[in-house]
Amino acid sequence: xxxxxxxxxxxxWLGLADNSFTRQKTVKFGDPxxxxxxxxxxxxxxxxxxxxxxxxxxxxWIKPIYWPSYSEVGNRLVKLxxxxxxxxxxxxxxxxxxxxxxSGVFYGAVLGIPLGLAMGLSSIARGMFDPxxxxxxxxxPLALIPLIILWFGIDEFAxxxxxFLASLFIMIIAARSGVNGVxxxxxxxxxxxxxxxxxxxxxxxxxxxxxxxxxxLRISMGVCWGTVVAAELVAADRGIGSMIMIAKNFLQTxxxxxxxxxxxxIGFGIELIMRVxxxxxxxxxxxx
Amino acid sequence: xxxxxxxxxxxxxxxxxxxxxxALKDVSFRLDSGELLSILGPSGCGKTTLLNIVAGFLAPTExxxxxxxxxxxxxxxxxxxxxxxxxxxxxLTVEQNVAYGPSMAGKPRRETKEIVDHLLETVGLRDFxxxxxxxxxxxxxxxxxxARCLANDPExxxxxxxxxxxxxxxxxxxxxxxxxxxxxxxxxIILITHSVEEALFLGERLMxxxxxxxxxxxEYGLPFAERGLVEDPRxxxxxxxxxxKREEILTMIWDMxxxxxxxxxxxx
Ligand SMILES: Nc1ncnc2c1ncn2[C@@H]1O[C@H](COP(=O)(O)OP(=O)(O)OP(=O)(O)O)[C@@H](O)[C@H]1O
Ligand SMILES: [Mg+2]
Numbered sequence: 001x002x003x004x005x006x007x008x009x010x011x012x013w014l015g016l017a018d019n020s021f022t023r024q025k026t027v028k029f030g031d032p033x034x035x036x037x038x039x040x041x042x043x044x045x046x047x048x049x050x051x052x053x054x055x056x057x058x059x060x061w062i063k064p065i066y067w068p069s070y071s072e073v074g075n076r077l078v079k080l081x082x083x084x085x086x087x088x089x090x091x092x093x094x095x096x097x098x099x100x101x102x103s104g105v106f107y108g109a110v111l112g113i114p115l116g117l118a119m120g121l122s123s124i125a126r127g128m129f130d131p132x133x134x135x136x137x138x139x140x141p142l143a144l145i146p147l148i149i150l151w152f153g154i155d156e157f158a159x160x161x162x163x164f165l166a167s168l169f170i171m172i173i174a175a176r177s178g179v180n181g182v183x184x185x186x187x188x189x190x191x192x193x194x195x196x197x198x199x200x201x202x203x204x205x206x207x208x209x210x211x212x213x214x215x216x217l218r219i220s221m222g223v224c225w226g227t228v229v230a231a232e233l234v235a236a237d238r239g240i241g242s243m244i245m246i247a248k249n250f251l252q253t254x255x256x257x258x259x260x261x262x263x264x265x266i267g268f269g270i271e272l273i274m275r276v277x278x279x280x281x282x283x284x285x286x287x288x
Numbered sequence: 289x290x291x292x293x294x295x296x297x298x299x300x301x302x303x304x305x306x307x308x309x310x311a312l313k314d315v316s317f318r319l320d321s322g323e324l325l326s327i328l329g330p331s332g333c334g335k336t337t338l339l340n341i342v343a344g345f346l347a348p349t350e351x352x353x354x355x356x357x358x359x360x361x362x363x364x365x366x367x368x369x370x371x372x373x374x375x376x377x378x379x380l381t382v383e384q385n386v387a388y389g390p391s392m393a394g395k396p397r398r399e400t401k402e403i404v405d406h407l408l409e410t411v412g413l414r415d416f417x418x419x420x421x422x423x424x425x426x427x428x429x430x431x432x433x434x435a436r437c438l439a440n441d442p443e444x445x446x447x448x449x450x451x452x453x454x455x456x457x458x459x460x461x462x463x464x465x466x467x468x469x470x471x472x473x474x475x476x477i478i479l480i481t482h483s484v485e486e487a488l489f490l491g492e493r494l495m496x497x498x499x500x501x502x503x504x505x506x507e508y509g510l511p512f513a514e515r516g517l518v519e520d521p522r523x524x525x526x527x528x529x530x531x532x533k534r535e536e537i538l539t540m541i542w543d544m545x546x547x548x549x550x551x552x553x554x555x556x
Contacts, residue, residue, distance in 0.1 A: 185375035188345055193389035193440050194365030203392070207379040284378040287422035 014040040068254035076254040085255065086246060088238050094262065096239040097232065100156075101224045101270075104163020108220060112168045113213060116175025117205070133172055141166035141227045145234055154235035159228065166227050167220035174216025178209025211285045218274040225267050240266075289321035290356035290366075290443050292342070292476065297351035299337050299502075311337040312348070313501035319444075319493075324470055324477045324513055326491030328484060328537065330545050334502025335480045339448050342478065343367055355443065365389060368442035370433050370450045376421045382408070382432050383417040389440030400439075407435040410472070411465065427458035434469065444476040452482060459483075460521065463490055467516050484537050485525060488512055496537060498544050506540070508533070 007017035015037035028034040056062045057069035064072060080090045118125035119133075141162060152158035182205060190204045232241025244259035278285065299312040311334040319325055327335050340346040342353050344363040353360040355367070369375075376385055383404055390400040408414050411431040416424060421432055430450055437445055450466075451459045463486060470477055481487050487494050492513045498505040510533070512524055524530055 183374050185371045186377065188343070188363065189369055189371060189375040189436075190388070190392075191345075191363035192343060192365070192367060192369040192442075193392060193436070195388075195392045199392050203388075204377065207377070210379070282379075284420060284422050287378050 014043075016040050065251055065253055068257055072254045073257060076252070077258055080255070080258065085243050086237075093238055093240050093243050094266065096236075097225075097228050097241065098266065100159050100163055100228050100239070101221065103160045104224050104228070105167045105217065105220045107160070107164040108167025108224075109171050109213075109217060111164075112171025112216075113175045116172040116177075117179055117201075117209065119172065120176045120179025120209075121201070121205070129172070133169060136165075137169050137173065141223070142230050145231060149235070159231050159236070162231055163224045163227055166223050170220045170223060171213070171216045174212050174219070175209055178212030179205055181212060182208045211282050214274075214278050214282055214285075218271070218278070221270050221274060222267065225263075225270060229263055289474075290476075291321060292319040292444055293354045294318075294338075294342065295352050295354065297338070297341060297348045297353065299334065299341065299346065300349045310501035312341075313503045314351070315502070315504055316351075317495065317504065317507075319476060319478070321443075321476055322474045324479065324490060324492040325495060326479045326481060326487040326493070327495045327497060328481060328487040328541070329497030329502075329505070330499055330541055330548065331482075333497045333499035335497060336448055337502065338497075339446050339478065339480055343369055343446050365393070365440055366443045368437035368440055368445045370430070370437050370445065370447040372449045373426065373429070373453045376429055376432055376436070378420065378422045381418050381420055382413060382424070385421055385432055386435045386439050388436055393440075403439050404435075407439055410469070411435045425458075427454050427462060430454065430462060431465065434465070438469065438473060438475075442475070444478070447477065447479045449480055449482060451486065459486070464516075464521060466490060467513060470513075471517050484534050484541070488530060488533055488537070489516060489521065489525060494537075496540060499548060505544075 011017035012019045022034045025034045084090055148158050148162050186204050190200045229241035232239035233245045236242035244256045247255035294317050297315045301309045341348050344360050386404045387400050408417050451462050489512050491510055494508040496506045
């Protein structure tokens, strides 16, 4: 059985053989860290789905209106990239959506972080805003769309305002729980070292709350990305959500599928970027 | 150089809906400038409460704490703290942690840097000055905590089980460091510990506390800290007079623990 210790790195990469770490373990069932990646099965699964797609569209098992073929998607993608959609380039559709999300999260953070900090630090702020926060928090942002349309119509401001609201409450709660999570020894230490109240806020409370605040930003980004697409489905002339909605009206399933894929990819990309930023900006996370 | 006076301090914690807990009853003592007092006692006898009152984090129900002629009403840079763990600022480097006090006070950069460099040299962390603190071992982190406290040049240093989270070997080394710093700086120190050996070895004076309600049970004057400055610590701890004292105090604390247990089984 000596070959057991010399598994090829390809087999390990494919998740078909134990790596040197999991090989040592005798208890594997129930130990999540001993579960191999199973990458090989992932590859088989994806390849299977792609083949199924090819077969089902090529042999006419499924009508193009329900699911487009490779060639339709390919042609459409080339067209979208070269001509855009409805006189707006694909890039402009994407950046319109991304811009709305970034603006919403930005304004939400600018107002929400100080509010959340204040709610964690002062009984006046906590008393005043707690009822509002608790009431608005469970409302899904999408439920606010009708009201916002009534107030502001359907222009750009209305959309950013909606996203601002979506991120505002997440940021308030994140900043407040960041304050609540402070180890009182750190605060005591700072006062004993002669820090003033304002210095304690700036040099202890705030940095201590940063990991939570960052988690809030990440969740905000995710929620706002979901919300912006939905808001554009309702009313917009540009943006990736509006693109798939209009495409639907013209029964262009290929555009719809491409749009949905782009939404998924960008959502994934945002999450990745936030994770990298977090590791870079808050390396002490989880060490306190 | 200032004298600390603790006068008739009692502390009762009142939590709504629960029986009030008397954590301290009529605790009084005087600590002269430059003295090192260690406090020992079974768990829950109010050591942390007493230290928090001296530090100014808690106001006593009765009595008062006075440093020279100033009534203690809150924390101040005069009374430095060293906590058991978790009180370093992990978003700052070793150097920045040590420089915290002086830079909050607005001391000039160059002066601060000199103080910090000197202290890091003293605690043996020169090479780690620009490392983030969370990359250091527990013992190194406590050395940073000591240096941070000293950088602020307090009148009195309060330590609540500063070595409590360390392994036995590191702990012995750190005891030596505390003695050395005490000698070099001449600071007044109150040190709380669970270890009888540590209390005997480091304390010039030793206060043993009893629980329910927390009070001073017995006070000793001890020769070992002075000797520890010149003699080998292992030899001191193995000497017969050290062992004798250790056993005496251990017996006393065991008796108290037993009393608590007996008391518990009676009431339940
Ligand atoms: N904030 C508080 N509220 C209520 N009771 C408290 C509080 N702090 C301490 N006590 C009680 O006061 C008593 C003394 O607690 P304290 O923490 O001072 O003990 P200690 O001697 O430091 O114990 P240990 O050696 O375990 O650290 C305990 O009975 C504890 O339950
Ligand atoms: Mg304690």
